[in-house]
Amino acid sequence: MPISPSSPSVVLSAAVMSHPDRRACAQRVLDALALPGAALALDPDPDGPPSSLRSSQVAFSLAGAAESTHHLVLQDDVRLSDDFLESVRSAVESHPDAALALFVEWGSRTACLARWAVFAGAGAVPVINPYMPTLGMVLPRELAVEMGAFMQGADGRSDDRAALAFLRGRGIRTLATVPNLVEHRELASLKGNGEHGARHAVCFAREGARFGAEVLEVPPLLPFLRWNTGTAVAVDPADDVPESHRPLLEVLVEWGATEPELRREFREGGFPGAVGEIAADGASAGEGADPLFDTWLTAVACGAVQERHWPGTVAWLRDRWDEPWVVRALGTFAPGALRLFADTERLVARAEESAPAVLAAMEYGTRFEGVGPPARPAGKPVVPHGPRP
Structure with missing residues (x-):
């Protein structure tokens, strides 16, 4: 060989x-x-x-x-x-x-x-x-x-x-x-x-990639949209059983948000229009769940946790909009979360439109304090030295 x-x-x-x-x-x-x-x-x-x-x-x-x-x-x-x-x-x-x-x-x-x-x-x-x-x-x-x-x-x-x-x-x-x-x-x-449902890559490097040795450190909390129920939860990676999952709305309120403020920002921030109306096609969301709102909450919490652990990297994403992997990673967020509750093909087709809306939700989330100590000194965004297109 x-x-x-x-x-x-x-x-x-x-x-x-x-x-x-x-x-x-x-x-x-x-x-x-x-x-x-x-x-x-x-x-x-x-x-x-x-x-x-x-x-x-x-x-x-x-x-x-x-x-x-x-x-x-x-x-x-x-x-x-x-x-x-x-x-x-x-x-x-x-x-x-x-x-x-x-x-x-x-x-x-x-x-x-x-x-x-x-x-x-x-x-x-x-x-x-x-x-x-x-x-x-x-x-x-x-x-x-x-x-x-x-x-x-x-x-x-x-x-x-x-x-x-x-x-x-x-x-x-x-x-x-x-x-x-x-x-x-x-x-x-x-x-x-x-x-x-449809299961695609989170970020496909169709052009190939080269890799560095750095492995991402796992934060103590993951904002996660349960794709089978349409509900947003906070997951402790060290104790990842359904009984330990917490409603993400409850966690964001603990970080300083209020539910009326979150719902107002969701309505007025353009996320519903960018992602599209939900078409359930027989899929049943969890009791009291609003899959579109919970997807937005997940993006908000992802921004909060990212800012806490890798300070400055959320704001920096707007300057990296010409990097295809950044846009692809943002563009798969909504289809991956909503694949049982929306027309996946339509969501994928609107990825370029939904990616800025996901980023805007993450930017909004940076005003709230995520869980755990920062992994990097404040004010020093990481210069990507791993994969580059």
């Missing part, structure tokens, strides 16, 4: 996991990958119940026959960035011992961190989802072989939860690259979770 002269220490092997009925989709990914020795990993029990575990087990086990340092596994419904292999090698060089996810779903907990990483200049974030994103993942070769064996005995239908259990059990650092190097195409799910 050829070794890139720019990355002599990283030699990749790869597999594309799929179902025999979707072999053509997997072959398209394999052709785009253009990596000698890369192989298809087809479900060995195609008539069994929907599950990504079986093809995942094959995909990771293929590392055993490879002469590589790291093994890459892709699912058959991905789109790759330009300059993909060099981008992956760059990420692996920066974090050679970690399990690296190349995708972060736009409405997930880890997406909160990924946007802050884009804004603050980090090239990776810890995975804080209750699963490991497996749409695209790269591991040290020996670890991939072990994961293949683990998947063979795992229960359930989901390779992503099994992968996280395996990695956490072995104390392996789980990171996601920011920006993302794969995008999700809308095909039927291998594991039968199509009811989750």
